[in-house]
Amino acid sequence: MTTVMLVDDSATMLMSLKSILTKAGYSVETAEHGKQALDKLGKGVKPNLIISDVNMPQMDGITFVREARKAPGMRFTPMLMLTTESEQTKRTEAKSAGATGWLVKPVSPDQLLGVIKQVLPGA
Amino acid sequence: MNPLLAQFLAEAADLLTQVDEGLLQLERTPGDPEMVNEVFRAAHTFKGSSGLFDFPELTRLTHAAEDLLDAVRAGALPLDSGMTDDLLAAFDLIRGWLAHVTSNECLPATAGADAAALITRLRAPIGGEKVKVETTVAVARRDSAPAWLAYFDEEWLAETAAWLRTTSAQMRFIRYVPDSGCFFRAEDPLHLIRQVPALERLGLIEPVEWPEAADYDEYACMVAFVFAARAAVGEIDYLFRYVSDQIEVVDLDGDTIQRYLSGEAEADAAAPSEADEPGTVDTVRSSPSEPELVADARAILTAALRSLAINPTGHVHLVSVANAITAAAHALGDPVEIREPDVVALTATVTRLLGDTPPPEDAVSTAPIEPIPVDRGRADDPGGQVGSRILKVDQEKVDHLMELVGELNVAKNGLTFLAQAAEEEFGSRALSRRIKDQYSGLHRIAEELQASVMDIRMLPLSVAFSRFPRLVRDLSRRLGKNIELVLTGEDTMADKDVIEALGDPLVHLVRNSLDHGVETVDERLATGKPGTARITLAAVADGDAVVVEISDDGRGVDPTRVRRKAYEKGLISEEELETLSDSDAVDLVFRPGFSTAEQISDLSGRGVGMDAVRASVEKLGGAVTMRSELGSGTTVRLRLPLSMAVTQVMVFSVAGQRFGIPVDLVVETVRVPAAEMSRVLHQDVVVLRGEVVPVLDLARALDMPWTPDQTQDRAILIVGVNGQRVGLLVEQFHREVDVILKPMEGLLAYANEFSGTALLGDGLVLLVLNMKEVLGLAARVG
Amino acid sequence: MPLELGDTTATLTGVVTVDEVEELAAWLQATAKPRVNLRKCNHLHTGALQAMLRFRPKVSAAPTDAFLAGQVLPLLEGSGGEPTRQGSEPP
Numbered sequence: 001m002t003t004v005m006l007v008d009d010s011a012t013m014l015m016s017l018k019s020i021l022t023k024a025g026y027s028v029e030t031a032e033h034g035k036q037a038l039d040k041l042g043k044g045v046k047p048n049l050i051i052s053d054v055n056m057p058q059m060d061g062i063t064f065v066r067e068a069r070k071a072p073g074m075r076f077t078p079m080l081m082l083t084t085e086s087e088q089t090k091r092t093e094a095k096s097a098g099a100t101g102w103l104v105k106p107v108s109p110d111q112l113l114g115v116i117k118q119v120l121p122g123a
Numbered sequence: 124m125n126p127l128l129a130q131f132l133a134e135a136a137d138l139l140t141q142v143d144e145g146l147l148q149l150e151r152t153p154g155d156p157e158m159v160n161e162v163f164r165a166a167h168t169f170k171g172s173s174g175l176f177d178f179p180e181l182t183r184l185t186h187a188a189e190d191l192l193d194a195v196r197a198g199a200l201p202l203d204s205g206m207t208d209d210l211l212a213a214f215d216l217i218r219g220w221l222a223h224v225t226s227n228e229c230l231p232a233t234a235g236a237d238a239a240a241l242i243t244r245l246r247a248p249i250g251g252e253k254v255k256v257e258t259t260v261a262v263a264r265r266d267s268a269p270a271w272l273a274y275f276d277e278e279w280l281a282e283t284a285a286w287l288r289t290t291s292a293q294m295r296f297i298r299y300v301p302d303s304g305c306f307f308r309a310e311d312p313l314h315l316i317r318q319v320p321a322l323e324r325l326g327l328i329e330p331v332e333w334p335e336a337a338d339y340d341e342y343a344c345m346v347a348f349v350f351a352a353r354a355a356v357g358e359i360d361y362l363f364r365y366v367s368d369q370i371e372v373v374d375l376d377g378d379t380i381q382r383y384l385s386g387e388a389e390a391d392a393a394a395p396s397e398a399d400e401p402g403t404v405d406t407v408r409s410s411p412s413e414p415e416l417v418a419d420a421r422a423i424l425t426a427a428l429r430s431l432a433i434n435p436t437g438h439v440h441l442v443s444v445a446n447a448i449t450a451a452a453h454a455l456g457d458p459v460e461i462r463e464p465d466v467v468a469l470t471a472t473v474t475r476l477l478g479d480t481p482p483p484e485d486a487v488s489t490a491p492i493e494p495i496p497v498d499r500g501r502a503d504d505p506g507g508q509v510g511s512r513i514l515k516v517d518q519e520k521v522d523h524l525m526e527l528v529g530e531l532n533v534a535k536n537g538l539t540f541l542a543q544a545a546e547e548e549f550g551s552r553a554l555s556r557r558i559k560d561q562y563s564g565l566h567r568i569a570e571e572l573q574a575s576v577m578d579i580r581m582l583p584l585s586v587a588f589s590r591f592p593r594l595v596r597d598l599s600r601r602l603g604k605n606i607e608l609v610l611t612g613e614d615t616m617a618d619k620d621v622i623e624a625l626g627d628p629l630v631h632l633v634r635n636s637l638d639h640g641v642e643t644v645d646e647r648l649a650t651g652k653p654g655t656a657r658i659t660l661a662a663v664a665d666g667d668a669v670v671v672e673i674s675d676d677g678r679g680v681d682p683t684r685v686r687r688k689a690y691e692k693g694l695i696s697e698e699e700l701e702t703l704s705d706s707d708a709v710d711l712v713f714r715p716g717f718s719t720a721e722q723i724s725d726l727s728g729r730g731v732g733m734d735a736v737r738a739s740v741e742k743l744g745g746a747v748t749m750r751s752e753l754g755s756g757t758t759v760r761l762r763l764p765l766s767m768a769v770t771q772v773m774v775f776s777v778a779g780q781r782f783g784i785p786v787d788l789v790v791e792t793v794r795v796p797a798a799e800m801s802r803v804l805h806q807d808v809v810v811l812r813g814e815v816v817p818v819l820d821l822a823r824a825l826d827m828p829w830t831p832d833q834t835q836d837r838a839i840l841i842v843g844v845n846g847q848r849v850g851l852l853v854e855q856f857h858r859e860v861d862v863i864l865k866p867m868e869g870l871l872a873y874a875n876e877f878s879g880t881a882l883l884g885d886g887l888v889l890l891v892l893n894m895k896e897v898l899g900l901a902a903r904v905g
Numbered sequence: 906m907p908l909e910l911g912d913t914t915a916t917l918t919g920v921v922t923v924d925e926v927e928e929l930a931a932w933l934q935a936t937a938k939p940r941v942n943l944r945k946c947n948h949l950h951t952g953a954l955q956a957m958l959r960f961r962p963k964v965s966a967a968p969t970d971a972f973l974a975g976q977v978l979p980l981l982e983g984s985g986g987e988p989t990r991q992g993s994e995p996p
Contacts, residue, residue: 101365106174
């Protein structure tokens, strides 16, 4: 089963993305911020895809991606950032930190599932 | 209600609280980068979540607030109090909207209009609305082929050129050069190309020289691709949006390819020029014959561009814009396909169409084209409803009115000085009396005017209370406690500034109760209490003040423990440890540096203690007291003035200089013969009706040289501070005046012994004492 | 199992992801006359394609996947990515 890890400090965002993904048959792991997500990765959670917010307390999304790339088995895992239209520079930063791409909030189910298809071969 | 919306509303309450707290704190300690960041993040999260619902005004308003905060965060501009006011007003408006959403699941009909002015104000410091025209992929249409055409199979190219010439068609050619580290961003270029619709041909660019087998790094991407497709620009745009800098797109017709193949045209190795000259628009497109049609289509496209910039979100909105674009493109003879309308793709499409279509010669191209009205917020706005008796007034106007009332008060106060002058300087008691009559008439009108304006500014306390049901529910869940929240007196009215300022301390106190006051269910049952605890928020008007009580039936404050902790922290002496009464001991929790929680919890925050609550309430001219009974609960009582706008101060002078003190604090003024002053334990005291009252020499406390005339009676101002009576030795009493207290600014901002300044009728600036600090100062001076 | 590595023939099945690239590259490098069976392969990660381009195995069975068969296979069988001389030989 394909597992998607969602990292966002907004419970609303987590809830909305999770419901879309669960309905589409994905297994979902959630974390409220980068540190918690890294903890989970350290404890053997192996998502096939990570979707993370940029602005979060404790550890921001870009630092998280940079760190997550170093986690075991995460070298080639697609990682997408949740951004707003105005966060152009963040996208560039995120890419150089190892992010695959980004989603623009608000994320519609079609956009979300479409991007997963795009970045996950065989999904 | 849909659970996602419910979740959003719950989260919004928390976020709004954070924003408010942060903004208020920023006003106290401007420029704290951590705090700016925190407020920004809350606004940002808010905006992100708001986009999930069809609340375009909400998204736009939070977007504006976010942009402003982002500029502040980036250090581009300092946060001034005007901006803070606008931000607070924005989030106030949002809070109101959300209350409406809670009951009606939609924004109020007036939301669009309400937001518009605020958005303009929020955007003003950052130079108005940002218009972002993002073109991810520039499609060049050109009559010379790029050199990389060589990577296609030559035979296929020849066939394609022939076909395109026969059919007067063109094809899209793309070169994609992934960077060598792309695998480590989980990119798979081949997978991306596989998804290109209507892919015609793939070509490969291999490295000029492959590394030796031993040196071969299988994770470094060394290949690149060229491909030809009939995919729409939007499709290419979408698929390659994460690697838009790595692709180059050109549209070529058969002739161009043919010229390339026959070596006629010099292959153009340079990057495609950004904007081709209008003249090079290819002949393939059936050019629309009627200039009017072109003008109309351009108008629609221009409007669409404006509309996308103004309102970049909302699926319904985007679909309608997309339809308009499709229609316009069709009219221009350049049909476009828009599958999943998103703002970036639409903007790019419109920009391309506009760039490709020169305005028709005979069209009046200089005339600005009015955008299609897109403000959907007004669709259900009753607008000029006949017979409506409720006026909606911009808060700014009310604030301005309030300021004018204040000025009027100051001018009015000037008359009393004039009366005094008439009597003392010109010796005309009659004139003085007439002036005083005029004054009292004016005074009455001014008072009524002030009362009416104050009334406009009044809001029910439910505004401050509304966030708590959700907050308590969520926090109690997180803590595993059962809590019933009881709200009473929500319809008690107070000035909007007071309500605003109340938020910060209230949240802290309620969180404190939840976190430290209320026991877990098991603990409660073990002590014979019902498992469900009760937290009560009660408001009641009390004359010129509003009293808010936060009480719980939790474990209460243990005076013994408090005494010991205070002693350990050096806050009280050994003697006090023995003698301090229980109620006085409870009061110790308000001392700076005292924190009852053994460990800082994430609920009550980092090191912000009860002292901060007391400080912020006292800054508003209020008072906090706490009553607690061990084992049965705690009650914290906040007493705040109903209004913060106008303060009555008593004016007096010390060492020849005038000062003010809030009238609320003044118990009485007495004159005592110098001989009746006595000294007890190095402290001047005066005995009033059998009570010994300590007397402070204010001149000495404020470090001003003054020796009282030994033959004159002592003028002593008796004030009540923290339930104690203290006498202040002053030089002379003057009158009571109504003033608008302004916070201390500039060099005096750190002079804690003053709570603010006020302009007097005779133009003098009056310093108003912060009694608590003055008493502390006096104690240190000794 | 996307990768089945025999003495001379590797059979690639389903989606060959980046996770298989290292193993495949190592096998291609170590095998004298490598052959690759792509019949049941549905997708090749760019890294896998690149390794095959570098070590030039013989494709023993063509893929049935349309994209691989139509667009990628010619690249593997072609003369390599040498650019055709532009305009040198008019068609």
